[in-house]
Amino acid sequence: MNIRPLGDRVVIKRLEAEEKTKSGIVLTGSAKERPQEAEVVAVGPGGVIDGKEIRMEVKVGDKVLFSKYAGTEVKIDNDEFVILKQEDILAVVE
Amino acid sequence: MNIRPLGDRVVIKRLEAEEKTKSGIVLTGSAKERPQEAEVVAVGPGGVIDGKEIRMEVKVGDKVLFSKYAGTEVKIDNDEFVILKQEDILAVVE
Amino acid sequence: MNIRPLGDRVVIKRLEAEEKTKSGIVLTGSAKERPQEAEVVAVGPGGVIDGKEIRMEVKVGDKVLFSKYAGTEVKIDNDEFVILKQEDILAVVE
Amino acid sequence: MNIRPLGDRVVIKRLEAEEKTKSGIVLTGSAKERPQEAEVVAVGPGGVIDGKEIRMEVKVGDKVLFSKYAGTEVKIDNDEFVILKQEDILAVVE
């Protein structure tokens, strides 16, 4: 992985529908602010962001739920990723 | 339960209309920002969120009232849950 | 009363027009942000809310004036209540 | 006076046009955010409001100028009052 997110940003990769079924998570597909499942692929260093101390609570490999419209999409070597702030991650799926 | 909410987030499960009647709570169904009754199924760790110390005041099993449109809905093993911040919980029903 | 409000929230019950006349308070009925008279039925614990120390200044039994559109309405055992933050209470009527 | 305003709120009573002429203040009547002259009838205790120390600078009996659309109107024993925050009072007329 050759992206190093700044500050409290996290890079995640959406999990396909098949993977979701395996882990038992099924996300209804119609609502507008619906979260989605993804895997964390890179984590920023945290630290003092906008005057506040932010400790990163997710790590590479975590499965997370996030809001569908949070963050910004990027494509690297034909894979799509999302860069978002940690506060837009709702929960870790274990 | 296999969802671990981050920060001051709480995972709740809506109570059905029948249960509401049993506990004596009847919620009028038409108003837009109407709260709803739910049971807490997972609680984030709290701590310093957005530069402020947040202590979690609800615990798993609490019956709570929350605003209908707060938070984000997720579906796990065909059950629907809502992930919301603790500040969107109005009251605990005892 | 079986609702325990969280943080700086207060549960109030609107006073009927007859009671208002008795206490000498008459509220004109047309303006949009018009306050209303109510009785406090439950008070949250206060404390540090959103990073600020909030001391609760109203107590159960207080007659208060509040903005008509503040807070959220709930119905319990066929009684209607409003859950609102203390800062949306304008004054105590004595 | 049987209203005790909370926090940094102040209860004022509008002065009639005649009184205004006597004190030499004439307010033009057309502009939208035009201030108005009123007399202070009750003053909240001040203190820490929304995390900030507020010292009350007006006292009962002060003539004040305030923005026409600030605060909330209430009617008590057929008198109309306005409940507003002290920061919406522009000046004291002496």
Next chain:
Amino acid sequence: MNIRPLGDRVVIKRLEAEEKTKSGIVLTGSAKERPQEAEVVAVGPGGVIDGKEIRMEVKVGDKVLFSKYAGTEVKIDNDEFVILKQEDILAVVE
């Protein structure tokens, strides 16, 4: 002058076009947020305003430039004044 502004407010009196020409300041008359020249006639005490220490930097008699739509207009003894916060004063003309 019988107006005592509260907090960090300042009372100013607009300078007529003739006076402006004398001091060498000509303000173009068409733009919407165009500043105007005025003379300071009363200055609030400053102090802690909204949780922040404000030191008053203008004094009675100062010629100042301010934004045309800042503040509130009042009329006293047939003179028109503007009450505005010191932060809406752009500059002192010397």
Next chain:
Amino acid sequence: MNIRPLGDRVVIKRLEAEEKTKSGIVLTGSAKERPQEAEVVAVGPGGVIDGKEIRMEVKVGDKVLFSKYAGTEVKIDNDEFVILKQEDILAVVE
């Protein structure tokens, strides 16, 4: 120069197109939030502005880039100036 800006404000004078070409800066003319080149003609004292310590980083004579729609225009002795806050200055051109 007879304008003394307050706080963290700066008075600048737009550079003409010819001057821009000399310094090698060419600004495309169509975009809406396009910056412009100007020369600093007066600098406020800085200090504690809105509760925050501001140190002035530009000085009289600096060539600066600023956002076209920031600040307020004034005309003095037929010269046009812009009064803006230092934070609306993007960069110094050297």
Next chain:
Amino acid sequence: MNIRPLGDRVVIKRLEAEEKTKSGIVLTGSAKERPQEAEVVAVGPGGVIDGKEIRMEVKVGDKVLFSKYAGTEVKIDNDEFVILKQEDILAVVE
């Protein structure tokens, strides 16, 4: 390079599509808030910006991803640059 950005601002130069392909980054071209790849050409000093200590985390020569609509475009000697705040840089590409 003759631009010295103020505060926490950064001057970047967009990388052409060819360069993007070389580094393996391909950005899809249709979405509205799509990030873009660029090279850092000048970095402000950081320090206390708007009351908060900002440490600059990017350096001249870094390849970065940024939001397409962040910042302001300037043209110098026929090259186009973007001046933006460091917080609008999403990630460093390594």
